[in-house]
Amino acid sequence: MLSLSNIFNRTFFIRSIGSFFLLLVFCTSCEDFLEPKSQSEFIPKTAEQMNELIVSAIPEPTNSPSLTGGLLDLVTDDIATLDRYIDPRNPAEDLWYSQSYIFGVYGMYSWQPDYSTYMQSNGYWSYDLYSGIYNKLVYVNAPLDYMDKVSGSDELKNYVRAQAYTLRAFYYLHLVNIYGVPYSSAPNGPGIPIRTTASKENRKMTRNTVGEVYDLIVTDLQEAISLFENVEPSYQYRQFRPTLPMALLLLSRTYLYMENWEQAAFYAQKLIDEWPQFQIKNLNDVIREGNTNVHTTDASADADLKRKQTFYKDFLTYNNPDVIWLYSKAADMVMLTAKEMTSSTRLQNNQTYAMITHASNDLLNCYDDKDLRLATYFVRDLFGEPAYTDGGADAPTRPARNYHAYGKMQIRDDGSGIPAINVQRFIPVDDSRTYGQALRITEAYLILAEAKAMLGLPQEAVNALTSLWNNRFAAGTPSSYSAGTDVVTLVRNERRREFCFEALRWFDLRRWGMPRMEHVWYSTSNGTRQTFVLEKNDPGYTFPMPIDILTANPDLSQVPLAGDSRNPM
Template sequence: MKKNLLLIIVILGLMGCDNFLEPKSDTLYIPKDVTSLDEMLLGSAYPRPTSTSVVISAGLQLLDDDVTCTSASGEVSSYNEPKVNSVRYIYSWQPNMFEEAAKVSMMYRGMWESQYKLILGANGALDYVDGVDGTYNEKTLVKAQAYALRGFYFFNLVNIFGEPYNHNPKALGIPLKLNSGVEQEDIARNTVEEVYKQVLEDLGDAEELYLSLPKDMQHKADLRTSLPMVQLLKSRVYLYMENWKEAAQYAKKVIDDWDFALIDLNTLELSTGTRTYYPFITRESSDVIWLFGQGGDITNYYSLETVGAGYTYRKIFNASAELTDGFKEGDLRKEWYIFRESYRFPDVFLAHGKIKTSSSTGILLENNAFTQAFRLAEAYLNLAEAAAMDGDETTALKALNDLREKRFTPGAPDVEVSGLTGSALVDKIRQERRLELCFEFHRWFDLRRYGMPSIKHVWNDGKGPVEYVLQEKDPGYTLPIPEVVMNQNRALIQNKLASPR
């Protein structure tokens, strides 16, 4: 048998991540029962915190307008300077960002390779599940998970390396790898439109399979994909496609058909001593639908520091003033969603938050903590935006105000939005989306579908500010495919590269 399974090779420890199309070993071990195959799916197709080599979003938050480094003071130590400079290439949208960043850490180029590795794990489960022992429900659950995961990775990849769907669906997207076998030839890129079609097919198959299962198997608090996860992702996909009716329909399913609940920030209490942050990205949160991701997605930038007089350590990256100024009087999210730098600088907001940490300051990520989640709040925002764009302003305002009620202190001015229509209402909803989902890897993708507006970044590592500008509809809004990937798959065509900045 010549077929290779990535998920098998991962378990044997024989796979490298230097070629997303061609695992390196012919050694095979094929599970005989569905339980073993399900365990392999968990280990080879899920982006778990324990999968330290799987980083699917590293660097993405450095690209948007919620992050700045203008509040740094002091200078970077010579020891840390190479790492800081590698991050600077991403922060300034350089066309050679992956090559320069990879000189220090391989995690940055891993956004491509890690996700194809996970796709192969999902494909392996789909290729072999019908041939193993197990009940119909057990096999159906494996298939549903595999389709959900593959659809998610294809969607994530095409929004990193392909142009926005609503801008140019005929542009080149990513290769669609739909089985676990070794390809005899290199695979060319499918169009953005073709990738979206496959994403919807995968999510449709996952949804149909979940619906064929008993209710208690459609969603479990076991950190795996589920029917509401699929429905929320379909709502997001349709939103990006500007299919407003379907986006609203699936958002309402998540809100109405399940027992998730928005966390009322008014019920959270500040400790009287050292500041303690509530961890929103955990399985205990009532609004969390699915958890994924690991520390490498964020620690590559938030731990970088400068050193000033008296060994005063300051973080290089902070939340931008444009973001923090958006939180108005009575909005509790500014207090709970964004970590402060330290007790010495309580008014300096860092460029991350919501995660589970191992210190009261929110600086250190707890071992094996998840860094990303599908949350119920997104469903309200998807519903609000889709309804507003479709002319259903009553539904849009209700969804928006239902969310804001849980985010503002009672009686705060303008807590209830009213009287807005048309583009003013859409703008308000999108601003609300920015505040609610800050530092959850949504902003860069949202800026792309909003028309790719101009962004200015200022770099200050203690040696003086340098300004970089991403122009409106700049080629830099579509990331370059790493050269190492281009060299392995000669059928790939590189994206139009931005000019060096």
């Protein structure tokens, strides 16, 4: 694994810009980067070219570092694993976990301190998002370092700076909530190293405190907002680019994580009021568009009929008025949660297999039967498929049409808009062009609701929640979620329902007191039930740095670990 100083000594990609190509070669210092190495290399000399350079810092599907979205979901209480798959055509053939990638799931799902070893040994490059994001920070910091040395209008330069500050804050907020201790429990505790320049720094690579990282994030976002608000409106919002609404939402989220309720509410309300073009998507419209909740009750119906009656909406599109910004790629989100285990005896004859993970009963039980999210947010099995269980002595057998641990994203189709079936499953599009995550206006409403609840303003909190519920239940059907529940719990439950499988649950659990969790796993050799526990305030709520990063950077300390390995109860 490369050290941080060596990360800059990498050759990146050639990107087409209008009628010329921009070759970005980062050496051990940014000064080297700005010096042409040959006549074939193009070095940015104008603000417009710097504006193109910033594209390389954006986590698009084609050049995205893994943001571990699907992996972060694996460590929460929203996902369960199967005990075994029983083929009703051959009950004697029980299919246990056997594929090598199962151990990647195991390392994350059981909260192993050396999870990176499990991931790396099974070919998963996403175990180390640390290096991937720090690579991106080179592209973020370079324009901030050298904008004064290029030609161009002040307005365009400020637009590029605003994008860079927004992206830097986005990346650091993500990193510090994975590798740093929770701000709410230890603001002076170990965070992550801060780099604010693309130039080589002759200093030890040590951790800044969590508070210092958050201070940088707030400063960057405040500067970005100020710059965005003083450029022409056409620069304030452009699809695919960092924008003013994005900066407002990130600052509101940052203050929420810092428990600065007043500022969290202020920026959430500012975003809602000043950007009315962003609206919560009404799921009644989704139901009408796709006939989502209609399934055949005929178990003998052929697959073509069944898939025509099953519709999954792609929420990750700029055609969705809820979406402020798209990022990451779908393949990363389902890297492990859409994996199957197979039966080798049936590979050539109607292949038998089952998904390793699925939505937990605990998550599904959070939804009212009339909540339209059950029909639209989860990809399900086809009707009539074999049932399988999720473990737990008191857990009922899951229905044949199970709820998978992914959804809201584009599902492969057969070319006519009808979902395509891949060996009897609906599978997300996992190419390098399909987005996997989004920042949404709905988050602003839920930040506003939580902040108001914590400020002792329950009615204002419920008002914000009602704006959401009006779009999540059939017209004329009131939400039953408020009955007998205190408003803080109400908001927290609503965040869980709304943001399932969007990589926010882990961050919420960290800031809500790091509750005790149990995950059930079954032995890969004989199916023996094992229960792994993440205790309240467990050190496992902070991801350890990957071992090879520590080896390359001996001054970078490790966070406290829960022993060398986490053993089952």
